[in-house]
Amino acid sequence: MLLQSLPLVFVLAGVALYTVLGGADLGAGFWQLASARDNDGRSIREFAHRAMAPVWETNHVWLIFILTVLWTSYPKAFASITSTLAVPLFIALLGIVARGAAYALRAGATTPRESGRIDSIFALSSILVPFALGTAIGGIASNRVPVGNAAGHMWSSWLNSTSIVIGILAVASSAYMAAVYLAADAAHDGEQTLERSFRLRALGSGVVAGAVAIAGVFVVNADDHHLFHSLLSGRALAAVIVSGLAGLATLLFVYRRRYELARYEASLAVAAIVAGWALSRWPTILPALTVHQAAADHDTLVCVVVAVLGGAVVLMPSLAVLFGLTVGGRFRDDERSAPEQGTGIRRAVNVRLLARVAVACLIAGFGLLNIADAEWAHAVGVTCLLGFVGIGFCAIVVPALDAQAADR
Amino acid sequence: MSPHSLTAAFPPVNQHYLLQARQMQALSFAVHIPLVAFGISFPAMVLFVEWLGHRRKDELYLTLARRWSKVMVTLFAVGVITGTVLSFEMGLLWPNFTGTFGPVFGLGFALEGFSFFLEAIFIGIYVYGWRRLSPRVHLLSGIPIVITGVTGSLLVIAVNAWMNHPGGFTIRHGKVVHVDPLRALFGNSYLWNELIHMYVAAYIVTGFVLASCYAFCRLRGRWTRYERTAMTIPLTIGALAAPVQILVGDWAARDVAQTQPIKLAAIEGLYKTTRGAPEHLLGWYSDHQLKGAIAVPHLLSILTDHSWNGRVLGLDSVPASQRPPVNVVHWAFQTMVGIGSLLALVGAIYLGIWVVRRRLPQTPLFYYALMLAGPLSVVALIAGWVVTEVGRQPWVVYHVMPTAAAVTGAHGIPVGYSVLAGAYVIVAAALAWILRRLARAPLNLPLEPPSQLQAA
Secondary structure (H helix, E strand, O other), X not given: OHHHHHHHHHHHHHHHHHHHHHHHHHHHHHHHHHOOOOHHHHHHHHHHHHHHOXXXXXXXXXXXXXXXXXXXXXXXXXXXXXXXXXXXXXXXXXXXXXXXXXXXXXXXXXXXXXXXXXXXXXXXXXXXXXXXXXXXXXXXXXXXXXXXXXXXXXXXXXXXXXXXXXXXXXXXXXXXXXXXXXXXXXXXXOOHHHHHHHXXXXXXXXXXXXXXXXXXXXXXXXXXXXXXXXXXXXXXXXXXXXXXXXXXXXHHHHHOOOHHHHHHHHHHHHXXXXXXXXXXXXXXXXXXXXHHHHOOOHHHHHHHHHHHHHHHHHHHHHHHHHHHHHHOOHHHOXXXXXXXXXXXXXXXXXXXXXXXXXXXXXXXXXXXXXXXXXXXXXXXXXXXXXHHHHXXXXXXXXHHHHHHHOOO | OOHHHXXXXXXXXXXXXXXXXXXXXXXXXXXXXXXXXXXXXXXXXXXXXXXXXXHHXXXXXXXXHHHHHHHHHHHHHXXXXXXXXHHHHHHHOOHHHHHHHHHHHHHHHHHHHHHHHHHHHHHHHHHHOOOOOOHHHHHHHHHHHHHHHHHHHHHHHHHHHHHHOOOOOEEEOOEEXXXXXXXXXXXXXXHHHHHHHHHHHHHHHHHHHHHHHHHHHHHOOOOOHHHHHHHHHXXXXXXXXXXXXXXXXXXXXXXXXXXXXHHHHHHHOOOOOEEOOOEEEOOEEEOXXXXXXXXXXXXXXXXXXXXXXXXXOOHHHOOHHHOOOHHHHHHHHHHHHHHXXXXXXXXXXXXXXXXXXXXXXXXXXXXXXXXXXXXXXHHHHHHHHHHHHHOOOOEEEOOOEEHHHHOXXXXXXXXXXXXXXXXXXXXXXXXXXXXXXXXXXXXXXXXXXXXXXXXX
């Protein structure tokens, strides 16, 4: 049973991380839209863009992680969810496309007017994505996704009060995550004005997110009494309480300007509510589908667990390096250090010899890959052909570039 | 394995818009694959140029690497979104495929997710770390991008190879059992020829597309050392890779002949099973024969079987419902091979002039041809994938699951299709706009020599 549930733990951890990291990313767009059309607003938009540009692709990959682990480990659940909730997921997808395009475009914008227009597209799509994904989560939470190929209702599965309140909550919490992240970043850079404005925004959006969460409890009670009841009993209740306390604590940390701690507390608040939700419906994953029934074969699950744990070993240090560089502000320093001029030491390359070896590789590769029939011959043949490209490249490019440097 | 023995995760649905779903998938794929080609090969070229710059202490190479890295990150960003579309479509369009076979092939995508993660992290470090990291660290930070570009596509191609040549599971009483994902993905002979074919294609596409941009500069009269250097490096790679691709393609075709004989029959428009089959060029398939084609006697048997009178299976060996659309596959193949041969010719001219005269070609005709070679190489890449994917039809998992059994039961496919197509038009226009902007940014090279075109 542990093996069958472990990938689900990974998925839920992915959901929590995407809410926090991806949320910060999406929320940056919210603040771009909400900032005034004057100089202050422009500096806020500019800062939000520069802070997110190096990390957005990375933050975004958590979503891919969730999808792939889900479809490998719980294929039936994945297929039921994506086919019933095709509309909100497609809307989220369009939002992701628009955001990514806006990021790419921003690099080419030269005038404030151009960047302003691009920022508007970016901001609108940044609100659309968490809202649509939130409504999808709401559909799953309120048991509106039955098992089957598009077995649930195309519209009411995600256009219902629970879905909408979770969608709004997703937007509000994203705005909060972004404000905290940007305040921390501004503090690092010593940008006091910006830090003040983002801190204020963090406090405001944090209060709003909390209010939406509390209002959400009543909405859920009216819409799906069963979900309400199961969230407020047993182990789920403990998780909900932890989430509420962590939510309060994160606001307190923002107030005290301890932004790093605030981010950890916010992650805890999200993780706790996700855990509480999972516990409240344990062991079912969708109506009439338990985790055990939904899980893939033993060997696949072992592979997924090994892959995720092994991947994490490589991933975590890399992520630490990236965030260390971005939050540390090293990417914002625009100092240009020109390399010292000089003529390098050039090792004489025996070009003729290289060229002969390359031709020999080509002939050997042709014989082994195209004339011979044995598998081993094909493997050696392919290696020879790739060797031809590599060695041939050295043989030609070195003298050719020398010739160009000498302006011939 | 009999196709009728499979019971999918969900009972089949009656999807009126199966063809539109397939077209939507094909569109998403065709948009994504050229970006993948750049993802595989561009980082290695950028790193090579940066390494040259440090080694020779030459600002020109560093400028080139910096400018290319901006293009690289832009293409990567667009690749991220088009790739996301593809992973969403696995669920949005083909839930019964993913729901049934997710445990068999899904691991490939899960691993690819990590590879993609690392690629995104290091591309962020590399591109935003110019001048902020020491030259050595910066160069090193690019190496994971090269590696993950290779591993990421390896894993996705492993899934595609599995769809074409499935294994690593058993069907018992209609259920998919005894799943061995590692054998399914990596114990597959098909993986290797698809992989090598795609890799070489990636270098050809990146090489010729970049070279064609600088050929355009030359025709416009801008031809300083910067443009010549920027053209020489990718063109040399493309010129060397193009002939190799012909040999690799021959190998791939022999594997197709063995494992997917019906795909080969569609490529050749061969209706009747034939001994000593001829190879056909051009022609239109109708009424069970290829009309107006040029036949080279016995060549097909020699190529696929290495024998004068080798037997080649025809389309008539399977019922009509199990044949792919012949003209699409046949013409996609002709396009790919035709363009591939032209590219090899352009490359051979460049290499020949270099070996004999030790200089670049001078005739404008060559540069016009090169300018066309870039876009044509992209067409060949897409045509090649059309051969693989349309040639696999009507199966999503070859001889195991029909595509019709994989499709979603959701409504509104035509709406999604047209909205996505519209979004892609906008993204393409935006990409063109930004690449133009990046190309027009001033070079800021110290001691820029005047245009050398007149002197040359």
